[in-house]
Amino acid sequence: MDEIGGSILDRVPPTALTLTLTRSAIRMQHSSLWRIEKENPVEDLVIALEGRGDYLIGGARVTLEPGEAMLLRRGEGFTGWNEAEGLYTGLAQHFTLGIYGDTDLVAQMDLRRKVRLSRWDELAPLIRTYRESAPPNSVTLMQHHLFMVFLIAFIDDAFLGWRHGGAVPLDGAAAIDLAVMKAAAQISTAPLDPEVAAQAVKDAPYNADYFHRAFRDRLGRTPRQYQEYCRMERAMSLLERGMSPSQVAGEIGYGDPYYFSRAFKRQMGISPRGHQKRVKRAQDGQVMGMDEADQARALEEG
Template sequence: MDKNEQGPLAAIPVQALNLTLTRSTIKMLHSPSWRIDKTNSVHDLVICLTGSAEYEIAGEQLTVEPGYAMLIEAGTRFVGRATSSDLYTGFAQHFTLDVFGRVDLISQMELRRAVRLPRWDMLQQMARHYRESVPLSSTTLAQHHLFMVFLIEYIEAAFLGWRQQQEASVDNPDALSLAVMVAASRIAADPLDDEIVPKVLGSVPYNQDYFRRVFRRQVGLTPTKYQEFKRMERAMGLLAGGRSVKQTAAVVGYSDSYYFSRMFKHYIGVSPAGYKAAEKRHRDGQFPRGEEDGLVVYPILSRKRDAEDDAA
C-alpha cells in the first residue's frame, strides 16, 4: 500500500481538481425498516452518525456504523438495510471529482469501500453541522469546502494505491499530466526507497526519457531530484523533532552526514544546523527583525539555485 505522510493527493495541484456536488445533501433519517436497492450515476459518499446499516456492493458485504465513511462508486448497484433499533442517521453526498474537469480521479485509485475515519472525535461535530446546515434544494460554496474535508479524510484512510495507468497518446495532455501527478505521489509516498524512481518510471505507459522531461517541466524537478527533495522534507521533520544531524542523515538514507548536510542546504536553502537553530528560535519566540511572525518559508530558493536547476 502506498503510504504518504502528506496523503495521496499531495502531488496534485489545487487548481487541477474540480469537485462538483451534483445535488443537495441527503440528510439520512432512516427507521429500522429502511431498505434500499438502487444505482447512482455519480459517486456517493455516505457518513454515519447514529445507528447502523448493512450494504451489499458488487458482492462485498459491508457494515456502516457511527464514524464510518463509505464510498459507492458511480454506476455501482448497492443494496442496503438498517440493522439497529436506533435511527440510522448521517448524510449522503452525490459528487464528482475530476482532474482538469475531464478525468475522474476516483476511478484512478484503489480504495476500501468503507472505513472508520481516524479523526472521528474531531470530525463528528463537523459532520453534524454539515448535515444540519446544508440547504435542502441547492449547494453552497461553504458546503463544497466542508465536504472536501470529509472526502480527503476518507481517501487518506481508504487509499490502497494507484491503479495502473492506461496507455494514452502523448497528444492527450490530461492523461499525461495525471500520469505525472500519480508518479509524483508514488515517489512522495516512499522517498526512502532507493528503487522507487525506477519502479515508478517502469510502470508508466510512456517512453521514460520523454516522461522524465515532462515530469521535470510539470513538477519543477526531475524524478530523482524530486525524491531527494522529499527526503529532505522528511529530514526537516526529524530535525524539528530533536534528532541530531547524524541521526537524521542515517534515517533518510545518507551514511555521510557531511554529504547529507550539503544536499539539505541545496534543496532547503539552509544547513541542517541552521534549520534546527531557526526552529529553536521559533519555539522560543525569538524572531529576527522583519520576521515578527516567526515563519520562514522553505525551501529558501536563490537565483543561483534557480539558474542551476534550469540548466539541469
C-alpha cells in the same frame, strides 16, 4: 500512509482539481423500516455517525458503523437497510472529483470499499457540524471546503494504488499531466524506498526517456531528484520535532550525518541546524513586526 508522508493528493496542484457537490447533503436518519434500492449517476461518500446500516453491493454485504465511511461509485447499484432497533444516522454526499478538465479522478484509483477513518476523533465534530448545518436544497461554500477535507481523509485511508487498466482512457496533455501527478504522488508517499523513483517511471505508460523529460518539465526535477527533495522535506519535519541532525540522518537513510547535512543544504538552501534555528526564531516571534524583505533576510540568516 505514515504521519509525515501526507495525503496521496498532496502533490496535485489545487487548480487541477474540480470538486462538485451535485446535490445538497443527505442527512441520514433511518429507522428499521428504511430500505433503499438504487444507483447514482455520480460518486456517493457515506459516513456513519450512529447505529448501523447494511448494504448489498455487487452481491457483497457491507455493514457501516460509527466512524466508518464507504464509497459508492457512479453507476453502481446497491440496496440499503437498517435491521437494528435504533436509528441509523449519518451523512451521504453525492459528488464528482475531476482533474485536468473533465477527467474522473476517482475512476483512476483503486480504493477500499469501506474504511474506519483513522482521523475520526478530529473529523467527527466537523462531520456533525456539516450534517446539521446543511441547507435542504443547496450547497454552501463552507460545505464545499469541508467535504474536500472528508474526501481526502477517506482517500488517504482507502487508497490501494492507481489503476493501470480499466481507468478512463485519456490522451494528449491531460494524459501526461495525470501520469506525472501519479508518479509524484507515488514518490512523495514513499521517499525512503530506494526503488520508488525507478518504479514510478516504470509504472508510467510512456517511454522512460520521454517520461523523464515530461516529469522534469512539469516539476523542475527528475524523478530521482524529486525523491531526494521529498526525503529532505521529511527531514525538515523531523528537525522541527526536535530530533538532532544526526538522528534525522539515520531516520531518512543517511549513514553519514555530514553527507546528510550537505545534501540538505543543497536541496533546501540552509543547513539542518540553521533550519532549526530559523523555526525557533519564528516561534519566538523574532521575525514578527518586520516587513517582507527584512523577514526574508532574517530567515535566510537562520
